Amino acid sequence: MNDAADEGASAAEGPGDDPDAMRAADLPAQRCGVIAIVGKPNVGKSTLLNALVGEKISITSRKAQTTRHRITGIRTRAQTQFIFVDTPGFQTRHAGALNKSLNKTVLGAIGDVDLILFAVEAGNFTLADARVLSLLKPEIPALLVANKLDLVQRRADLAPWLKGMQERHPFAEFVPMSAKNKGDVERLFGICAKYLPEQAWWYAEDELTDRSERFLAGETVREKLFRFTGDELPYSSTVLVDKFEEQASRQYRRLVKIAASIVVERDSHKMMVIGEKGERLKRIGTEARQELEKRMDAKVFLELWVKVRSGWADDAARVRAFGYE
Numbered sequence: 001m002n003d004a005a006d007e008g009a010s011a012a013e014g015p016g017d018d019p020d021a022m023r024a025a026d027l028p029a030q031r032c033g034v035i036a037i038v039g040k041p042n043v044g045k046s047t048l049l050n051a052l053v054g055e056k057i058s059i060t061s062r063k064a065q066t067t068r069h070r071i072t073g074i075r076t077r078a079q080t081q082f083i084f085v086d087t088p089g090f091q092t093r094h095a096g097a098l099n100k101s102l103n104k105t106v107l108g109a110i111g112d113v114d115l116i117l118f119a120v121e122a123g124n125f126t127l128a129d130a131r132v133l134s135l136l137k138p139e140i141p142a143l144l145v146a147n148k149l150d151l152v153q154r155r156a157d158l159a160p161w162l163k164g165m166q167e168r169h170p171f172a173e174f175v176p177m178s179a180k181n182k183g184d185v186e187r188l189f190g191i192c193a194k195y196l197p198e199q200a201w202w203y204a205e206d207e208l209t210d211r212s213e214r215f216l217a218g219e220t221v222r223e224k225l226f227r228f229t230g231d232e233l234p235y236s237s238t239v240l241v242d243k244f245e246e247q248a249s250r251q252y253r254r255l256v257k258i259a260a261s262i263v264v265e266r267d268s269h270k271m272m273v274i275g276e277k278g279e280r281l282k283r284i285g286t287e288a289r290q291e292l293e294k295r296m297d298a299k300v301f302l303e304l305w306v307k308v309r310s311g312w313a314d315d316a317a318r319v320r321a322f323g324y325e
């Protein structure tokens with residue numbers, strides 16, 4: 001991101017004597033800034049990010065703590081480039097190395113941004129929300145995104161709740177909304193834009209993420225893994241992409257061969273992932289492959305393995321080796 005930022009800075013230099021630059025200076029100024037989406041697990045942060053970016057960038061599932069990485073989603077609209085970072089649901093319940101790493105990612109993500117979207121479930125505020133809120137610095141503007149508004153039965157009850165929220169933190173604005181409602185998401189763009197500084201864009205207009213296809217492959221398998229195992233499988237299970245190779249092909253315009261390992265902590269979890277006669281693993285593989293083919297516009301061969309590595313989520317060195325900062 002630094003390189004991109006440097007480019008942006010040079011593009012924003014003054015017009016000088018260059019006639020082309022003079023013309024550029026007549027245009028409305030570009031805006032560009034970073035927006036962090038924070039909140040406790042399962043409040044809908046990834047759903048919101050995907051809706052804002054207009055594509056599925058971050059995986060979602062009903063299982064809390066699905067998001068493990070800081071993910072950048074980019075959306076450029078009219079003169080404004082919005083750079084979103086999604087963060088893992090901050091949590092303090094488990095103390096293992098994986099969780100320490102996740103919490104560090106959240107703290108890193110909110111220190112240096114232009115705007116924070118603090119997401120909660122509308123009408124709810126628990127100790128877990130309070131813990132995340134305590135991390136926000138008053139000098140960075142924060143919007144209270146009261147998400148899942150569609151689940152609120154009596155809207156009238158929301159007013160006193162919002163008033164209480166204002167006492168907890170000096171929020172710049174309240175945004176009661178549903179991440180699943182297009183109109184609400186549209187309105188959020190307009191609200192966010194005014195908090196972003198006037199500066200040249202950091203990314204090309206059509207860029208959607210700075211994450212690689214290899215990363216996307218791992219995340220897609222992980223999403224299907226959690227979808228098809230539900231609450232049975234501990235969230236410490238992870239996916240490693242062992243091979244990601246684009247190969248020349250006469251038959252297909254693009255051909256990508258991917259091999260990935262699903263890493264679990266116990267033999268019993270391995271059986272759970274594989275399922276009876278291998279049915280579940282097959283389903284995970286098929287769904288992941290189909291989705292990747294669509295998103296990468298390529299023919300994909302996907303090979304999945306299940307490996308047992310007991311205690312990896314409590315082992316700091318392994319957590320790093322598995323790609324978590």
Ligand SMILES: Nc1nc2c(ncn2[C@@H]2O[C@H](COP(=O)(O)OP(=O)(O)OP(=O)(O)O)[C@@H](O)[C@H]2O)c(=O)[nH]1
Binds near residue numbers: 089177
């Ligand atoms: N009814 C309703 N459900 C929503 C809304 N937004 C998200 N959800 C659901 O809430 C669940 C959690 O959404 P995620 O986007 O994965 O939540 P998250 O905050 O990113 O979760 P972590 O990755 O655990 O931090 C999913 O089942 C979503 O479909 C909403 O506006 N209304």
